[in-house]
Amino acid sequence: MAYLTTQGGQPVLILKEGTGRRRGREAQRNNITAARIIGEVLRSTLGPRGMDKMLIDSLGDITITNDGAAILEEVDVEHPAAKMITEVAKTQDDMVGDGTTTAVVLAGELLKRAEELLDQNIHPLIVVSGFRKGAQKAVETLNKVGTLVDVNDRSTLRKVALTSMGSKAVGAAKEIMADIAIDAVKQISEKRGDNWIADIDNIQITKKEGKSLFDSQLVKGIIIDKEVVHVGMPKKVTKAKIALLDCPLEVEKTEFSAEIRIKDPTQMQAFLDQETRMIQDMVNKIIGSGANVLFCQKGIDDMAQHFLAKKGVLSARRVKQSDMEKLSKATGARMVTNLEDLKLKDLGAAGVVEERKVGDDKMIFVENCKSPHSVAILIRAGLERMVDEAERAMNDALSVVSDVIENNRVVPGGGAIEAEIAKDVREHATTVGGREQLAIEAFAEALEIVPKTLAENAGLEPIDILVSLRAAHEKKKGAAMGVDVFTGKIVNMESSGVIEPMAVKEQAIKSATEASSMILRIDDVIAATKPKEGPGGAPPGGGEDEDY
């Protein structure tokens, strides 16, 4: 029970019965351990020689991936501090789309180093402040090392895309995927003022099993994973005028069961005729607007299909809301909820709308749209899980290309930038002095987890690599030296084409620092229900800090 004791020794109940409480070092240790474990879990996946994880959800569905954000999304984490770390991955994914593993591993390592300092009786706030100073210095180094990239420098964009896919199981198809990613992002990029905007939400990714990754393609338009609804309808319409409907083309059934008494057969016929007339009316409104293609988010009943087919309108039903929105954006059509409202000006335009066979299924391709910015990528691969991982790889490639187009700076990968930051931060620490110096130095060491892990995952001796790496960075022009995970040598990463967007590194360092600082500042955990004994949890029986 959660009591506080007054000075007179009178226990006062202030928290609800069953409330759990952990305080001081114990709370910190528990949080740090839980958060660190998340970093440890992801470590083995970092880099091109990192391994994948197989995740099985409660329904038995399997995901095989190397993507930090995807792994943490599938794993059901319960510990609140560990949850904060999973959010680091999510933020990283939302903001820059790559570097999720790096961010999480870094957060874990920062906490590990912090714990060592706490053990030396250094106050958590001094650690937090040291980390913040380290992160500031890191941003300076990023700006110092980061090189400018021209939006039209295709070869650099390609290297960035290839680096991001280096760790994903897409093998030789990387080259083709990198080209598709660059073409797609360039298509949707636009210049606003002095800045380029490349919002990859405008790129639609459609997946279909069958064939191979090499058959993936870029479509200048939209792909709708639906068939033309009636065999009698045309399979191809040029100069399409597209109507988007949000209401069903059916005679609505009432919610209550109604009874109609019919006395003679003619009444029955009249009743059916009335239904036909209503449907015909609806179809006439569509034809009247001038549409020759119809995408309906709801159902289209048999009779409506028949009438639409007779008039040569290519139609699809039960189209996903997200696809309807994309169609609206791409073709300029306005989504209409009430048929009465459908007018010529609501229709969208596309050069061609055509149903094509993709694998065993049929899909509708809407091409040469009104908006030149709409593109879709069709990903093909032999296995379902492969298609999924290829989609994640493609997403990473699209993200990094758009990061470079928007922020036009790149830094060397392979642990090079982290080693350079560590060097600069270490130098900076000596100018600070005192206990804070220790915290800043710890920050520098934590950053070296990236080259260390890359080496470890490649089966190299991490300590040896780190020693050679530090030596290489001490030399003039050594900033780009990193770990070649295939040969085990320290090489210039820019020359080997391993480069990454600066924005990815900056975001990873910032969010890892933020999350670890947040966890370090907590010294009291009050939970509505008693926390389960987690890793490094309280000894059975509870200590002084357990409950009052």
Ligand SMILES: Nc1ncnc2c1ncn2[C@@H]1O[C@H](COP(=O)(O)OP(=O)(O)OP(=O)(O)O)[C@@H](O)[C@H]1O
């Ligand atoms: N050819 C290479 N040689 C050395 N290091 C490489 C090479 N290609 C990529 N890397 C490094 O691998 C790291 C990225 O690994 P990975 O893609 O597995 O993780 P992430 O980008 O942090 O997270 P995720 O991709 O899961 O969101 C970066 O540090 C990058 O510089």
Ligand SMILES: [Mg+2]
């Ligand atoms: Mg990556």
